Amino acid sequence: MTDALIIGGGSGMGLALARTLLAEHMDVTIVGRSADRLAAARAELETAAEGRVGTVRADIGREEDVAGLFDRVGPVEHVVVTAADVTGAYGPSTGVASSAARAVLDTKLLGAWLVGKHAAGRVTGSITYTSGINAYRPNGSNTIVAAANGALTSLASGLAVELAPVRVNVVSPGWVDTPVWDQIGMDKQAAFTDMAGRLPAGRIGTVDDIAQAFLSVLRNGFVTGTVLHVDGGHRLV
Numbered sequence: 001m002t003d004a005l006i007i008g009g010g011s012g013m014g015l016a017l018a019r020t021l022l023a024e025h026m027d028v029t030i031v032g033r034s035a036d037r038l039a040a041a042r043a044e045l046e047t048a049a050e051g052r053v054g055t056v057r058a059d060i061g062r063e064e065d066v067a068g069l070f071d072r073v074g075p076v077e078h079v080v081v082t083a084a085d086v087t088g089a090y091g092p093s094t095g096v097a098s099s100a101a102r103a104v105l106d107t108k109l110l111g112a113w114l115v116g117k118h119a120a121g122r123v124t125g126s127i128t129y130t131s132g133i134n135a136y137r138p139n140g141s142n143t144i145v146a147a148a149n150g151a152l153t154s155l156a157s158g159l160a161v162e163l164a165p166v167r168v169n170v171v172s173p174g175w176v177d178t179p180v181w182d183q184i185g186m187d188k189q190a191a192f193t194d195m196a197g198r199l200p201a202g203r204i205g206t207v208d209d210i211a212q213a214f215l216s217v218l219r220n221g222f223v224t225g226t227v228l229h230v231d232g233g234h235r236l237v
């Protein structure tokens with residue numbers, strides 16, 4: 001049995017979670033599309049992993065990949081999904097191509113559902129999805145990403161009942177410095193400084209803030225059908 005499957009674990013929050021779970025003596029399989037990214041992540045993790053990290057290439061938006069992933073991995077205690085293809089989907093809707101919007105829905109929403117569908121009968125503990133602050137705090141852009149994030153709440157509620165006693169939850173991060181920001185095309189440091197000054201927490205989130213939130217959701221056997229907001233109070237300002 002694999003302790004944890006992290007779909008999107010080759011970078012950002014997923015990679016931080018892999019590091020956290022390895023430190024908790026769990027074994028981990030990380031999943032993504034890029035073989036190079038997975039190899040680099042594995043090389044980074046291996047020093048602490050002692051052979052406890054596996055990699056699988058799969059695209060969460062393709063049903064044959066998701067089915068093949070669960071066939072290959074077999075029984076798994078926890079599944080965490082951080083994967084999303086948001087390329088070209090940030091900014092006002094007038095500037096977003098429908099192909100980019102479709103890719104968001106295919107990966108972030110339909111991909112999440114495919115994971116629930118193919119994890120059924122194989123996952124024993126929990127599935128945790130990743131949404132995001134823009135579902136709760138519209139800012140005049142990124143609307144299709146926000147819509148997919150919002151829909152994950154309903155998906156997790158439905159699957160929490162459908163797959164019970166497997167627990168199904170959502171972690172909703174605020175702004176966190178990860179590679180996804182490189183696709184957004186803004187002055188990241190200026191935006192982060194401005195946002196940090198507005199947030200009750202007084203700072204931007206770290207990948208470890210989010211990894212700790214995933215860990216608490218994995219560990220707490222009474223949490224299901226819930227969204228855990230880890231956003232420094234962003235929804236309040």
Ligand SMILES: NC(=O)c1ccc[n+]([C@@H]2O[C@H](COP(=O)([O-])OP(=O)(O)OC[C@H]3O[C@@H](n4cnc5c(N)ncnc54)[C@H](OP(=O)(O)O)[C@@H]3O)[C@@H](O)[C@H]2O)c1
Nearest residue numbers: 008011012013032033034059060083084132175176178180
């Ligand atoms: N960073 C933030 O401020 C923030 C805020 C709110 C919500 N979020 C959400 O948090 C989640 C994690 O993002 P992150 O910030 O950690 O960004 P990230 O470093 O870009 O992580 C995303 C990972 O998903 C993988 N991925 C993308 N498309 C995939 C696909 N179709 N199939 C399989 N894997 C795929 C990527 O690897 P490959 O490209 O190799 O596949 C990458 O390793 C995302 O859902 C994002 O929308 C982020």
